[in-house]
Amino acid sequence: MTQEQYRQYPDEKGHFGPYGGRYVAETLMPALLELEAAFNRFVPDSEFQAELRVMLHTYAGRPTPLYCARRLSDKLGGAAIYLKREDLLHTGAHKINNTLGQALLAKKMGKTKIIAETGAGQHGVATATAAAYFGMECKVFMGVEDIRRQAPNVKRMELLGATVEPVASGTGTLKDAMNEAMRYWVSAIRDTFYVIGSVAGPHPYPTMVRVFQKIIGEEARAQVMETCGRLPDLLIACVGGGSNAMGLFYPFLNDDVAIMGVEAAGKGVETGKHAATLTAGTTGVLHGSKSYLLQDECGQIREAHSISAGLDYPGVGPEHALLKDLGRITYMSVKDDEALKAFETLCRVEGIIPALESSHAVYCAMTEAKKRSTEDIIMVNLSGRGDKDLGIVAGVDEIKAK
């Protein structure tokens, strides 16, 4: 396969090779077709792009810096680590890039209500923020387990005027929140826009979310060229559903740059308590698209586990599945305790509190940096800030102290 071919996906029906597609109930199909038509009509339009650019610049805080983490690099004694600081965005994570884009599209389509699912709460907060910005009604579905472990974000969503709908079914995490959001959407299909937060779900969502997130990679590419005069040797990002990763990686797919996606290994892939879908999953269909899944031999979805709510998902975006099969991206996994170690290190050494999701990518970068020469450049997507995780980290410290 020539390099140019990495960016020819999806096909006209939303398939990324064998993955992707639209596996949804008939009631949703007309809405997806309407969304696809609106996406193709409005988003490439220069007026839409100009409007979005202004919002991202004056409201969300783009461009985000590309920061050379010199003290971290020196401590490790290997490659130079650069952090793409998506954690500095308004609402504290990359999610706002996508929610402002989708909410603007919802507005163009004349929709007045938006709904979303959320795991860590970052996408929920970013959707609630976009809803407040546009004066739309907003409902966010969140698993009861995630509500417990990400309480500050629940409060934030409520302050922003959103209704948080607790989801108790299943394991009370992101998968169940997405189930419930899809169920609600079926009943409210005529006036409600569903803002999906990852490069997952039925077509056109994986493509649409990537289109709104690829600004991360486009900026980073220009920034590294300006600062270092060349492309990086390695890109690293964490992968739950995979939106921050796809956002960083996409503009580099046809370059001679190594790319690593980092999944959550939870307590260890061998224990079965993990969320390493691409590492240990098999092909199947969940939430409207075909991709890798954690499932049993009968096709029942398995519980995922990760200390990080945003990675605690048994599926992954279909484009990641394809890029894994094509061998373009290497996927590996990092355990809960390793992510915590990276979290602490980045706090102490750089004065940056990363989200537990992003800490997985930081750990991978720390390991890779040591193996490489000081001439090498590693670029990490620091997708979110860790303020929301202080409760979890404090809980772990208490357990350790006992």
Place this chain on the structure above:
Amino acid sequence: MTRIEKTFDRLAAANEKALVGFITAGDPDTAKSFEIISSMIDNGVDVLELGVPFSDPTADGPVIQRSSARAIKSKMTLGKAKEMVGSIRKKYPDTPVIVFSYYNPIYAYGIENFYGDFVSAGADGVLVVDLPPEESDEMTGKWTGDPLPLIRLVAPTTPDDRMKHIADVSEGFIYMVSKTGVTGSAGLDAQESSGQVARLKQMTRLPVCVGFGISTPADVADMARVADGVVIGSAFERTIENNIEDPDLAGIIGRQTAGYKAATRM
């Protein structure tokens, strides 16, 4: 002539509409589930929809979600459902059985294996709720041999041109979803649904069965006036849930079935 065609012909001759009964296989367990199914057929279910549970049923409301969870807990699988279809076929040679599921369990079972096993077990059709026409070729394209109709759905949101296309590629009968929402949603708007049925019936000669939100004999009578069949699902599962310890559970479901069946006689 297929069992589905024979059934609708027989009903038309008797001036009746079809009572289509959905039940989750293995709820509350395999043995009781078979008793319940027998009681449903003995008391007037004309077409059986046998639901094979999936862990993440996004098109279903809370009642069928809980029913699916109970069935998964009782270890119901497609493999066991196939055996159940075989037993039903043996006991009731004329009752059409439609296997109902989500795509992932079928995909995991293997598309060709599914077809081969369920055709030999005596299934008459399959309904895959999350497999729209855009994606269904990947499944039916691998099915060569005896026909196993894919029962397709149309929804209140389906526009005319799309409805026409679905009607053209349909086999067996067409499942008309009466309302936007998940299964078990309350409140049937008989007038609006009747309009939908009329719209669809202009586009097809296949029988049209209406489902979603139908729970009382009065609802059944309303829909039986315009459609060729009426689907009851969540209402049966709710009865199971409310009488799960009752030794006469199958009898209770049987009496409920008879009430619905009476409402299909014109």
